[in-house]
Amino acid sequence: MRRAVLAAALASALLLLCFGGAASALLLGLEDDGDSFTLASGRCGIQQTVDPDGKLPQLSNIDADQMRNAAIIVSVAQQMGVPPRGWVIGVATALQESWLRNLPDLGPRNDHDSIGLFQQRPSMGWGTPEQLQDPAYAARKFFEKLVKVEGWQRMPLTDAAQAVQRSAYPDAYAKHEPLATQIVDALTGGGARAAGSETHLRCASQGEIAASGWTAPVKGALVGSGFRTAQRRDHQGVDLIVARDTPIHAAAAGEVLVSMCQATDNCVGDGGVNVRGCGWYVDILHAGNVITRYCHMGHRPQVRVGQTVAAGQVIGYVGSTGHSSGPHLHFEVHLNGDGHKTGAVDPVRFMADVGAPLESR
Ligand SMILES: [Zn+2]
Numbered sequence: 001m002r003r004a005v006l007a008a009a010l011a012s013a014l015l016l017l018c019f020g021g022a023a024s025a026l027l028l029g030l031e032d033d034g035d036s037f038t039l040a041s042g043r044c045g046i047q048q049t050v051d052p053d054g055k056l057p058q059l060s061n062i063d064a065d066q067m068r069n070a071a072i073i074v075s076v077a078q079q080m081g082v083p084p085r086g087w088v089i090g091v092a093t094a095l096q097e098s099w100l101r102n103l104p105d106l107g108p109r110n111d112h113d114s115i116g117l118f119q120q121r122p123s124m125g126w127g128t129p130e131q132l133q134d135p136a137y138a139a140r141k142f143f144e145k146l147v148k149v150e151g152w153q154r155m156p157l158t159d160a161a162q163a164v165q166r167s168a169y170p171d172a173y174a175k176h177e178p179l180a181t182q183i184v185d186a187l188t189g190g191g192a193r194a195a196g197s198e199t200h201l202r203c204a205s206q207g208e209i210a211a212s213g214w215t216a217p218v219k220g221a222l223v224g225s226g227f228r229t230a231q232r233r234d235h236q237g238v239d240l241i242v243a244r245d246t247p248i249h250a251a252a253a254g255e256v257l258v259s260m261c262q263a264t265d266n267c268v269g270d271g272g273v274n275v276r277g278c279g280w281y282v283d284i285l286h287a288g289n290v291i292t293r294y295c296h297m298g299h300r301p302q303v304r305v306g307q308t309v310a311a312g313q314v315i316g317y318v319g320s321t322g323h324s325s326g327p328h329l330h331f332e333v334h335l336n337g338d339g340h341k342t343g344a345v346d347p348v349r350f351m352a353d354v355g356a357p358l359e360s361r
Helices: 002-016 023-032 064-080 084-098 135-146 157-165 174-188 347-353
Strands: 238-241 247-249 254-262 279-286 290-297 314-317 329-334
Touching: 064 084, 064 135, 064 174, 084 135, 084 157, 084 174, 135 157, 157 174, 254 290, 279 314, 290 314, 329 347
Parallel strands: none
Antiparallel strands: 238 329, 247 314, 254 279, 279 290, 290 329
């Protein structure tokens, strides 16, 4: 109902927006995006502790032994009341430290006297070698330290993991975030899509960060022109219809790759259909080589190239610079670190999968 009312109220605005697309295409886009991902993204976890000795899901990129170790990590976190963002951080950390293998003391082939899933060291007070060889004990020790790290739920995964592990290779944690998210979703029925900082599982709402580490870039948006529609095959993102000056948030933690004006009128005020380029815009590189792009900001972005941003951090404000005929956020998601059109994927689907839907509900 609310959606229908909104759609009607914004119909005239939609006519003005989204360069190049007819109004019918925009409205079609609303329908098209509605059902293809619903099954994949509909669930945000089941309120039930994972049983590592029960039947476990299968994923193509990890084997049964690794899945069982991941199940132990998640079940320990659940028993301790650690919210689901911690499950993802725990699994990603163990992926980096041991590839989810319960490693014995490998002697000189290993880093110091490190043992087990989290490569904790007896000499550093983590426990006896026998204790650290027990995956449940090792996981409990990890989470006991994690929950004491101030603000760990909002930190980039790397920072949270590093605060516990003090690794010599801190940057390595983040690259495991997407697989860890997949594993947690498989074990818990979509738990990585739940509000990341609450123990009671429910889908993250707009403005919240999901356990996956993702959040919607703007609140209260209606999805206008969609991704590569029949009418606009070259449209590499979606147009999110929101009021001018609405804050734009980094969709996940990452590093700013681009922060500039790209427009034939040099972003002097609003652009138009005859102006080329995406206006004031930002590209951010996230864990797992995902890139997000935010176009048509009203002013110079609030972030600079090379800057590290947290999930949800304000990076600019909605406007209409560049090839645009009304205020909106043109938002793109690219995989494999490929910022060209070859790397673009449907942002509506991607964001729903990570528990941060673009449209308010
Ligand atoms: Zn667009």
